[in-house]
Amino acid sequence: MGLALPDRVVTNAELCETLDTTPQWIEEKTGIVERRFLRSDETTTDMAVKAAEKAVRAAGLEPRDIDVLVVASSTPEWIMPSLGVVLADRLGIETPRIVDMTQHACASAVYAIHNAACLLQEPGSRNALVVCAEGASRVSDPLDRTVRIFFGDAAGATVLTRTDGPDGLLGYDLGNAYSPAVALAGPSQLNNARTTPGLDAPSPYLQMDGRVVWQEATTRLPKSVNETLAASGVETYEVSGFAFHQANVRLLHHIARTMGLDDDKVPITADVLGNTGAASPMTALWRLAADGLAKKGDVIVLGAIGSGFLWGSMCFRLPYDIEAEN
Known part of the structure; x- marks a missing residue:
């Protein structure tokens, strides 16, 4: 990392x-x-x-x-x-x-x-x-x-x-459902200046409906993680750490409570880094590694949801310690 x-x-x-x-x-x-x-x-x-x-x-x-x-x-x-x-x-x-x-x-x-x-x-x-x-x-x-x-x-x-042994990627779940709740116009949209159904007039800035994001994240992500664990043959208690998308601290705490997860298994970086988009789950994965919760034999889960909406999760059993460098 x-x-x-x-x-x-x-x-x-x-x-x-x-x-x-x-x-x-x-x-x-x-x-x-x-x-x-x-x-x-x-x-x-x-x-x-x-x-x-x-x-x-x-x-x-x-x-x-x-x-x-x-x-x-x-x-x-x-x-x-x-x-x-x-x-x-x-x-x-x-x-x-x-x-x-x-x-x-x-x-x-x-x-x-x-x-x-x-x-x-x-x-x-x-x-x-x-x-x-x-x-x-x-x-x-x-x-x-x-x-x-x-x-x-x-x-x-x-x-x-790549590993040919029993470790590595054990299972995953991916899903999507269209929504304009989070949108960022591209150059062709801005240059054409036409509106899209469900969206405000084109803006060069990110547009977001926070209530919809909360609802989607708190329902889609836990379900996806449960599907991934089932596909991987892994129980929740066997997971050393959950590297989740860092949308905000309140949302992460809500998801952890909903899933019955121990707080020390859900690293938080949003408090000092905020939502870093594509990099967000990576910061949580880095935190797991830095805290010694991503060692050989450990099972870790990565999960995220983003604009689209697109969501997904993955379960790994690590064949060796993850080294983290900052």
Whole structure:
């Protein structure tokens, strides 16, 4: 695992300089006290490169050892050229197996790892690098207190290695249901300036209906995790840690209570990082590894839900300790 964060820490008090609210209200509503924002001279790509370098190094590999590269970001600097190709160039990765995922939002980590796992079934493929990076601060309206308070910037990366033994990916569950509750217009929509049914007039900023998000997340994610555990033949008590999407602290606590999970098995990063989109579950996975809850033989679950809606979860039994580098 590798994690990359901007140096700039943004407190609730700083946000309230442009938002019509108070730091206390933000913390009470979300459980978030601070987050990281990119500086004007930093990019999402820069974070992605740093996280990827750390993950490859922690795995004891060189860039030339990477056979599959899957990159996920809903906030790349460019629609084209490919962020995956840019990363491969900057990292020195030579594989032609490069996948860009730009529309899976907060569910990206699950779908990216699933894609990497599928590609690792190809003969001759052994190592996959999955990179999830998000510069969400640049797509949230500085004057919108219903959206701005939740998001932060981060990048997380992990290396997967093919295994022919009984360990590794044991089972998974994926699902989707269309909803315009979370939306970010693309250039063609903004340039055309036509409305879409169910959405407000096109805006360059992220639009979100928080009530719908809460309802979807608190129903879809627990169900998905239960489906994954059943498919994996694993009981809840056997899981060492649950790396969930970090939408906000209140939502995570609600899901943990609903599922009867011990608090120490559900790492929280949203309190100091906020919702980091595609990178969000990766920050929780990194936390598990850093806290020694992702060791050889441990069973861990990754779960997330994002705009679309898309959701999914995965269950792994680890064949070796996960090394985490920050």
